[in-house]
Amino acid sequence: MHIGILTSGGDTPGLNAAIRGIGKAAINTHEMSVIGFRDGFKGLMQNRSIRLDRQALSGILTLGGTILGTSREKPHKMEVGGQQMDMTDAILENIEAHHLDALICLGGGGTQKNALRLHQAGAPIITLPKTIDKDVWGTDTTFGFDTALGIATDAIDRLHSTAHSHHRIVVVELMGHNAGWLALGAGLAGGADVILIPEIPYDIDAIADTVLQRRAGGSTFSIIAVSEGALSAEEYKMLADIEGRLAETKGDETRADDRAAAKAEMAVLEAHRKDATAGLSRRLEEMTGLEARVTILGHVQRGGTPSAQDRLLATRLGTAAADFAAKGTTGIMVATVNGEAVPVPLEDVAGKRAVVPGDHPWITTARNLGVGLGD
Ligand code: F6P
Numbered sequence: 001m002h003i004g005i006l007t008s009g010g011d012t013p014g015l016n017a018a019i020r021g022i023g024k025a026a027i028n029t030h031e032m033s034v035i036g037f038r039d040g041f042k043g044l045m046q047n048r049s050i051r052l053d054r055q056a057l058s059g060i061l062t063l064g065g066t067i068l069g070t071s072r073e074k075p076h077k078m079e080v081g082g083q084q085m086d087m088t089d090a091i092l093e094n095i096e097a098h099h100l101d102a103l104i105c106l107g108g109g110g111t112q113k114n115a116l117r118l119h120q121a122g123a124p125i126i127t128l129p130k131t132i133d134k135d136v137w138g139t140d141t142t143f144g145f146d147t148a149l150g151i152a153t154d155a156i157d158r159l160h161s162t163a164h165s166h167h168r169i170v171v172v173e174l175m176g177h178n179a180g181w182l183a184l185g186a187g188l189a190g191g192a193d194v195i196l197i198p199e200i201p202y203d204i205d206a207i208a209d210t211v212l213q214r215r216a217g218g219s220t221f222s223i224i225a226v227s228e229g230a231l232s233a234e235e236y237k238m239l240a241d242i243e244g245r246l247a248e249t250k251g252d253e254t255r256a257d258d259r260a261a262a263k264a265e266m267a268v269l270e271a272h273r274k275d276a277t278a279g280l281s282r283r284l285e286e287m288t289g290l291e292a293r294v295t296i297l298g299h300v301q302r303g304g305t306p307s308a309q310d311r312l313l314a315t316r317l318g319t320a321a322a323d324f325a326a327k328g329t330t331g332i333m334v335a336t337v338n339g340e341a342v343p344v345p346l347e348d349v350a351g352k353r354a355v356v357p358g359d360h361p362w363i364t365t366a367r368n369l370g371v372g373l374g375d
Helices: 015-029 038-044 090-097 108-121 145-166 182-190 204-216 235-249 254-273 277-288 299-302 308-327 363-368
Strands: 002-007 033-037 049-051 078-080 082-087 102-107 125-131 169-174 195-197 222-227 292-296 332-337 339-347
Touching: 002 015, 002 038, 002 204, 015 033, 015 102, 015 125, 015 308, 033 038, 038 078, 038 090, 038 235, 038 292, 082 204, 082 254, 090 108, 102 308, 102 332, 108 125, 125 308, 145 169, 145 182, 145 222, 145 292, 169 182, 169 277, 182 222, 182 363, 195 204, 204 222, 235 254, 254 277, 277 292, 308 332, 308 339
Parallel strands: 002 033, 002 102, 102 125, 125 332, 169 222, 169 292, 195 222
Antiparallel strands: 033 049, 078 082, 332 339
């Protein structure tokens, strides 16, 4: 049998552990030949591949990033010669030319959608869930999250001593896209005083109150962990309204003007959101009279050596993916559910997002601790 592997979307610690897991199980247990495509679906379309033999798979377990390279290109909307084109047919031809019995795509939510489209077009696809955001539906967790959680927690620990020494508010922005797992997890583990996540719209008065109450109680500093997707109650309402109008007018030629107006409002909101954490920090300075500083942790959360947990998870899911390929099971994502590697149909996964439920134990824990959630 022949299998191919690609990595798509943002890089994540544990990708190389997963590539190694798939490749070793495929070669050693199933006697398959394995190739990798460079830079995600783009490299597959351009037929840029490398042989993943024993030597290529050796020494990569502890490496961050992906030895294959990645991109956010979509098969059906690919940048070719300055234009967006549907390259699905070229991709299917390359899969056939390599006689692939399975193409294993390692990615987050966007990749699951692209993978389903390719599967529906006739490609034998298997996916693995990777992202630091932990927002892929149908799996208990994703590889990359644990490493990012450790990095973000370490950053909050370090910010504590400087916030404490200067009697400041420190607002630390964490990644996570539109899900609050990373900010909530690191905020709890790092002892943040306020944690703002996209799932709970915030009221700035409530945040200022938490800071002022801490000061009244003798704590002259506060750490505020804010997820990059966190929204104030007003922004939340605006976004819901714009998204509603975009959904309503989709594909309706007679409402093209309304759609254009909604898109323009979305662009204004997005531009405003780019500066949101700095804006929040400025407002809190004004409202509390305390000095504030902003730290945007950024891509450091995705960099470097994967944690032991992420290596284990990626290796377990990678070897399981090779087993499913050997059985001819495709059209699935290999998820981890209660410690087992289970196949979940791509139809069930694609287009959904796993966000933090309001009654999640981490939320209950934060409330019990007296951590401000901005509501
Ligand atoms: O999905 C992973 C992630 O790191 C998100 O947390 C973040 O919003 C996004 O990718 C950043 O994307 P880029 O790599 O394009 O900067």
